[in-house]
């Protein structure tokens with residue numbers, strides 16, 4: 030049986046000098062400029078605008094796009110490495126490029142030449158921030174259940190509806206918004222959804238208040254209201270009625286980035302716990318000289334490194350133009366749960382310090398909860414993988 034298990038030759042991770050270079054740049058930036066304020070970002074629920082500008086100036090909003098479209102021209106493995114390094118210091122800050130990519134990448138992949146010129150170039154250069162709006166009050170995991178509508182009137186589209194949890198919505202200029210252009214059919218509910226590019230400031234388009242939350246504080250997820258919002262016909266992205274596939278495409282690569290967040294937070298939790306237990310004296314010796322803490326840290330470091338391998342592997346498959354969908358689902362699910370276990374171990378080993386808000390351990394646990402939810406909850410990853418396994422099992426039975 031080789032269900033969901035590629036040939037050994039496909040288990041490669043192509044780490045080159047350019048990856049080590051971008052890792053160094055991201056790590057130094059995160060350690061020098063974000064670490065001193067990571068706790069403040071969480072407590073005050075605000076990312077300073079100069080940090081966002083520096084992220085843009087470093088090219089972190091344009092990593093995977095070609096230079097002629099304003100990007101850095103690096104690959105997806107580089108993107109994963111940048112996100113991991115930012116998340117190791119502040120998961121909230123790492124969310125900015127992740128949510129941005131959910132608007133920019135679909136424009137890169139599905140956009141016309143004009144759309145790429147007008148919208149992707151400023152996004153890839155980091156002159157503008159992007160945001161992605163699919164989720165609605167009554168439709169999250171069930172994407173095909175969205176109720177927002179877009180109707181064609183002459184050479185315009187008129188949008189109506191409400192979106193929630195639109196991350197980066199507070200700072201974004203370019204929004205990728207999904208709406209129904211025709212009602213769902215019984216056979217294929219996912220058909221009839223279309224993707225639209227909407228600019229901040231469009232009449233009838235209101236960016237609402239951020240939704241309060243316990244994790245990734247500082248990053249803002251807002252409500253959006255569309256009341257007869259008119260946009261030009263040419264702002265339809267991709268084919269009319271096929272927006273579901275535009276979204277699924279971008280969630281596939283987005284999962285690699287969320288997996289990288291899981292790895293970054295998990296790594297941070299292990300480092301915090303190791304440093305704490307190496308200096309905390311109990312019963313006459315550092316806690317880390319006891320076997321119990323050694324076992325716990327040994328286990329979670331194996332898991333977080335396993336998660337890193339899965340994440341880099343999924344990114345490498347994407348960079349090689351191979352099918353990376355299952356790898357991205359596995360990486361997202363495994364890495365965010367490995368990160369959660371590492372955060373729990375860090376809290377456990379911290380004792381009272383583990384739950385004290387002056388230490389970062391409890392923040393890691395709050396942040397990692399969010400990564401288990403967005404870009405398809407981990408239940409949805411299990412469903413997706415389970416369906417793929419079922420399909421493969423059926424074809425194996427047919428062949429035998």
Ligand SMILES: Cc1cc2nc3c(=O)[nH]c(=O)nc-3n(C[C@H](O)[C@H](O)[C@H](O)COP(=O)(O)OP(=O)(O)OC[C@H]3O[C@@H](n4cnc5c(N)ncnc54)[C@H](O)[C@@H]3O)c2cc1C
Nearest residue numbers: 161162163164168169170194195196250403404405406408
């Ligand atoms: C901080 C944050 C930022 C976000 N940013 C964005 C964004 O930028 N853009 C955007 O469009 N959305 C965004 N989201 C929304 C996110 O994608 C959804 O929250 C997510 O898809 C889950 O949807 P839901 O919250 O409606 O939960 P529901 O779909 O209602 O699910 C509730 C629970 O039921 C489980 N469940 C649902 N269906 C099944 C099933 N078939 N089988 C088994 N279990 C199931 C889920 O796993 C979950 O545990 C964000 C969410 C958060 C928390």
